[in-house]
Amino acid sequence: MKNLEIKKISELLSEFPFLSAFFNDNGLEIEGKEELTLPEYFAALDEDEIEDRAIDVDNLMFQIGEFIEQMIAFLGKDEDIVKTVTILQGTDKSGNKEDFEKLEIHQGEIISIVGPTGSGKSRLLGDIEWVAQNDTPTSRKILINNDIPDKKWRFSSSDKLVAQLSQNMNFVMDLSVFEFVELHAESRLVENKEIIIKRIIDKANDLAGEKFSPDTPITSLSGGQSRALMIADTAILSKSPIILIDEIENAGIDRKRALKLLISEDKIVLMATHDPILALMGNKRIVIKNGGIHKIIETTDQEREILNELEKLDKTLSAYRTKLRSGEIIEKIS
Amino acid sequence: MNLVTVSGPPSSGKTSVILKTIDSLKKRGFKVAVAKFDCLYTDDDILYEKAGIPVKKGLSGALCPDHYFVSNVEEITKWGVDNKFDILISESAGLCNRCSPYIKGIKAVCVIDNLSGINTPKKIGPMLKSADIVVITKGDIVSQAEREVFASRVNTVNPAAAIMHINGLTGQGSFELSTLLYDESLNIETLKGKELRFPMPAALCSYCLGETRIGESYQMGNVRKMKMED
Ligand SMILES: Nc1nc2c(ncn2[C@@H]2O[C@H](COP(=O)(O)OP(=O)(O)OP(=O)(O)O)[C@@H](O)[C@H]2O)c(=O)[nH]1
Ligand SMILES: Nc1ncnc2c1ncn2[C@@H]1O[C@H](COP(=O)(O)OP(=O)(O)O)[C@@H](O)[C@H]1O
Ligand SMILES: [Mg+2]
Ligand SMILES: [Mg+2]
Ligand SMILES: [Zn+2]
Ligand SMILES: [Zn+2]
Numbered sequence: 001m002k003n004l005e006i007k008k009i010s011e012l013l014s015e016f017p018f019l020s021a022f023f024n025d026n027g028l029e030i031e032g033k034e035e036l037t038l039p040e041y042f043a044a045l046d047e048d049e050i051e052d053r054a055i056d057v058d059n060l061m062f063q064i065g066e067f068i069e070q071m072i073a074f075l076g077k078d079e080d081i082v083k084t085v086t087i088l089q090g091t092d093k094s095g096n097k098e099d100f101e102k103l104e105i106h107q108g109e110i111i112s113i114v115g116p117t118g119s120g121k122s123r124l125l126g127d128i129e130w131v132a133q134n135d136t137p138t139s140r141k142i143l144i145n146n147d148i149p150d151k152k153w154r155f156s157s158s159d160k161l162v163a164q165l166s167q168n169m170n171f172v173m174d175l176s177v178f179e180f181v182e183l184h185a186e187s188r189l190v191e192n193k194e195i196i197i198k199r200i201i202d203k204a205n206d207l208a209g210e211k212f213s214p215d216t217p218i219t220s221l222s223g224g225q226s227r228a229l230m231i232a233d234t235a236i237l238s239k240s241p242i243i244l245i246d247e248i249e250n251a252g253i254d255r256k257r258a259l260k261l262l263i264s265e266d267k268i269v270l271m272a273t274h275d276p277i278l279a280l281m282g283n284k285r286i287v288i289k290n291g292g293i294h295k296i297i298e299t300t301d302q303e304r305e306i307l308n309e310l311e312k313l314d315k316t317l318s319a320y321r322t323k324l325r326s327g328e329i330i331e332k333i334s
Numbered sequence: 335m336n337l338v339t340v341s342g343p344p345s346s347g348k349t350s351v352i353l354k355t356i357d358s359l360k361k362r363g364f365k366v367a368v369a370k371f372d373c374l375y376t377d378d379d380i381l382y383e384k385a386g387i388p389v390k391k392g393l394s395g396a397l398c399p400d401h402y403f404v405s406n407v408e409e410i411t412k413w414g415v416d417n418k419f420d421i422l423i424s425e426s427a428g429l430c431n432r433c434s435p436y437i438k439g440i441k442a443v444c445v446i447d448n449l450s451g452i453n454t455p456k457k458i459g460p461m462l463k464s465a466d467i468v469v470i471t472k473g474d475i476v477s478q479a480e481r482e483v484f485a486s487r488v489n490t491v492n493p494a495a496a497i498m499h500i501n502g503l504t505g506q507g508s509f510e511l512s513t514l515l516y517d518e519s520l521n522i523e524t525l526k527g528k529e530l531r532f533p534m535p536a537a538l539c540s541y542c543l544g545e546t547r548i549g550e551s552y553q554m555g556n557v558r559k560m561k562m563e564d
Contacts, residue, residue, distance in 0.1 A: 026490070026491055054432055054463075059463070067493040086394060126509070126510070138363075154510075158486065160482075164473070164481075166474065168474055168479075188482070226477075230479070
């Protein structure tokens with residue numbers, strides 16, 4: 001960024017519009033000072049101001065350069081598509097080799113992960129997120145698109161491999177549904193923001209049992225509605241190619257459609273769950289034992305039939321629940 | 335010895351992250367100790383002791399904890415060197431958004447949490463802006479969107495930092511942090527001659543020195559007045 005020091009702020013802003021967020025978030029007021037260069041701008045701040053606001057001029061010049069480079073990289077690249085993630089054999093807690101050599105997971109696949117508490121489910125997910133290169137306790141290696149992955153997956157704030165959804169998550173911001181999705185869209189610098197926001201809210205309403213409007217405060221959504229919005233937003237706006245699901249509640253949301261939405265957005269879905277309805281929706285399931293991958297089971301036709309049965313049972317159960325909630329006398333549902 | 339300074343707002347998860355990270359460091363055979371700095375009160379030393387980690391505690395009382403930290407860090411370093419620790423981690427509460435305990439050439443980690451609100455990164459000064467590693471905690475209880483927005487705000491105020499997400503309760507992510515803390519080529523014997531990354535405010539008014547009476551005639555030293563124009 002050689003020209004950083006000689007260009008006027010107005011020129012920098014028209015070349016790099018995203019810099020206005022940088023100036024704003026760093027508390028640098030530039031209004032009326034657009035015709036100065038950055039060094040002139042910093043030189044014009046008085047000493048008290050520099051001290052009061054803890055402005056570190058050298059560091060800021062460096063950070064601005066860094067920020068511009070990151071943003072150019074971020075905006076310029078065609079989203080580098082993650083088509084496959086490959087797990088290569090490591091060792092279990094006793095140091096023995098795992099019972100598989102290589103597992104290739106493809107875009108659009110749903111993989112369940114099962115095993116008792118402490119068996120190593122979180123570690124496996126951690127290995128994927130950190131794109132382990134024989135440098136974690138399991139000695140596993142992770143490949144992306146059959147290649148040694150780029151370092152950026154570890155440290156960049158905009159290129160995270162894994163996005164997460166779990167039933168412990170809540171909204172904490174004081175915003176309406178629309179404002180919330182808008183904020184996320186803006187931080188992702190998407191074009192055609194309005195269309196994307198509408199699509200997310202429509203999809204979320206599609207998944208939620210009870211509908212909600214764009215001006216509902218996010219903190220007053222029900223559990224199912226919150227989860228539906230989180231899933232729709234993550235499917236459509238999150239850049240992470242892998243979605244990690246740590247159980248999702250069974251009320252107020254259509255989980256099958258939620259998974260379909262994620263896959264239709266070309267995500268890879270990993271689920272740590274012991275709920276048979278969720279687990280059997282996967283194409284495969286990984287069985288973890290003593291820290292190692294013990295088995296990889298493809299969901300069988302018979303299991304799919306059982307899943308059908310379970311879904312029927314589940315519908316009956318929730319029909320009874322609805323009746324109970326609305327104060328009816330419970331009669332046999334056939 | 336390696337020295338690592340960890341700082342962050344109150345209750346952001348510093349102790350939780352340090353404890354989990356030390357678990358991983360110990361597994362690699364490192365001898366790790368902690369120096370905890372706070373203002374009025376802390377129980378963190380008990381938590382560290384329980385985990386079998388040697389700990390020293392300092393309370394700054396009426397002083398800014400970061401000022402107190404710099405005045406004592408040399409002694410703490412000597413304690414670490416004398417005891418032949420491989421890694422000494424300092425935990426200090428960032429109570430004063432204006433100061434930071436970071437030293438040039440010493441690894442600086444800032445811990446902040448997702449619950450603190452998306453405008454927090456803007457408000458925290460050098461403690462966040464000049465850290466090498468920013469750890470974001472409590473991602474387990476907020477939505478993916480909020481995590482992404484929060485991380486991008488952190489990135490805007492400190493684009494050069496490595497940003498890591500750690501769950502302080504389960505320790506997920508702490509192994510990864512542990513791999514970034516030890517640098518074989520570094521050996522700190524003393525901090526003499528080292529410099530702070532960012533100067534602490536010079537502010538010293540009569541109230542800093544114990545004055546309690548209100549009124550112009552009692553105000554001495556570095557006094558600044560609000561603008562009251564209408
Ligand atoms: N849900 C959740 N809670 C966390 C996480 N990290 C820390 N906590 C909780 O947050 C609270 C504060 O954590 P501490 O580790 O004591 O925070 P601290 O920054 O050391 O606090 P002080 O030293 O008192 O400033 C504790 O109750 C932790 O259990 C996290 O990632 N998720
Ligand atoms: N293959 C392995 N080798 C060594 N340690 C392991 C291995 N797999 C898991 N661990 C460790 O075992 C502990 C429990 O694993 P975790 O992933 O938290 O289990 P779960 O999520 O299934 O409850 C963690 O400390 C983890 O680092
Ligand atoms: Mg787990
Ligand atoms: Mg603490
Ligand atoms: Zn201070
Ligand atoms: Zn004072």
